[in-house]
Amino acid sequence: MGKYLRLLIVMFMLAAGAVLAVPASTNALGFGSGCNSQLQKVETEEGVTSSQCDDGDGVPVVVENAAPAQESTPPTEDTPATPGTAQGDHNADGVQDSQQSQVASLPNPNDQAAPGSYVTLEVLTPDWNIKEFAPTTPEQVDPENVPQDSNFPVGLFDIKLENKTLEGLIVIKNNLNCNNIRSSILKKACLKLDAQLAAQIEARRDVEVRLLFDRVIDHSDWQVQQYVDGEYANYDAVVKDEVVGFLRTTITWTLRDGGEGDLDGVIEANGKISDPIGPRVAVASVAPVTQASVSTTAATQSRLAVTGGNGSLAVIALIVLVATISVVGIAIRSERRA
Numbered sequence: 001m002g003k004y005l006r007l008l009i010v011m012f013m014l015a016a017g018a019v020l021a022v023p024a025s026t027n028a029l030g031f032g033s034g035c036n037s038q039l040q041k042v043e044t045e046e047g048v049t050s051s052q053c054d055d056g057d058g059v060p061v062v063v064e065n066a067a068p069a070q071e072s073t074p075p076t077e078d079t080p081a082t083p084g085t086a087q088g089d090h091n092a093d094g095v096q097d098s099q100q101s102q103v104a105s106l107p108n109p110n111d112q113a114a115p116g117s118y119v120t121l122e123v124l125t126p127d128w129n130i131k132e133f134a135p136t137t138p139e140q141v142d143p144e145n146v147p148q149d150s151n152f153p154v155g156l157f158d159i160k161l162e163n164k165t166l167e168g169l170i171v172i173k174n175n176l177n178c179n180n181i182r183s184s185i186l187k188k189a190c191l192k193l194d195a196q197l198a199a200q201i202e203a204r205r206d207v208e209v210r211l212l213f214d215r216v217i218d219h220s221d222w223q224v225q226q227y228v229d230g231e232y233a234n235y236d237a238v239v240k241d242e243v244v245g246f247l248r249t250t251i252t253w254t255l256r257d258g259g260e261g262d263l264d265g266v267i268e269a270n271g272k273i274s275d276p277i278g279p280r281v282a283v284a285s286v287a288p289v290t291q292a293s294v295s296t297t298a299a300t301q302s303r304l305a306v307t308g309g310n311g312s313l314a315v316i317a318l319i320v321l322v323a324t325i326s327v328v329g330i331a332i333r334s335e336r337r338a
């Protein structure tokens, strides 16, 4: 075995170790806060133009920044005192939602009791980010199959999520081709890496998400449902009133990449999840859905490409690993030819 090949094998194992040392529970890419990859030019109603990092969740900076502050509430007999929140921080974690790709806040025109009130989507599992969060209705989702026997009191929500780390792991696993390696030592190392990658992919497939409303809503007759192939099917979710900055109604559920709740059309994990979901209520007569004229688009938006700010150990390790695998392959072929 040539000295260069031995060196490459060491690099291969180090790179693999770096990737696989990143636990699924670690927010390896630093998501949740900070700039993702773009600046967004925003013009406020007062005509002030500025540039702000866009977190890439599909909701304009100016919309997230407009999430209203919540007053602190005094205690009552039934509920404890709750602190207020700052404007633009609708999930009350101390960070502006417009700088969090795992948090998206916007006005919901389909909230029948309070059209235009803010709703927030939070992704609670590290590495998964929001790519789209949009209020929608059965009429928009599928005009041919609008339920006539029920109502969606807060509409439906189109949710698209993405996990770049998972995507990278899947690409590497799909390109390993251990069976093409003749060297028994390399083949053994390759198969071990393949098994570790499979375990890492499996550990990252489930995603916990939560919808936060801006108030306590009577949810006693809610049934959370997901639109699947022309029908609305019940979906396991926890609906409750809890203090998240203040007392409010929340819906929490789990999605599985390539499994339950993921309707992106790919059976296996692919690092992407698509989920149209919302609470449905059976009613004797369907109340008309109020459509408020709330716009979720910024007055002025333009995107300026800038250098990304989310370099991470995981991404670097993935790149090194892919490169090393390629180089090892070339070295093996060269050695065979020699």
Ligand SMILES: [Ca+2]
Binding pocket: 088, 089, 090, 091, 092, 093, 094, 095, 096, 097, 100, 103
């Ligand atoms: Ca926040």
Ligand SMILES: [Ca+2]
Binding pocket: 055, 057, 059, 064, 097, 098, 099, 100, 101, 102, 103, 104, 105
């Ligand atoms: Ca955000």
Ligand SMILES: [Ca+2]
Binding pocket: 257, 258, 262, 264, 266, 268, 269, 270, 271, 272, 273, 274
């Ligand atoms: Ca998927």
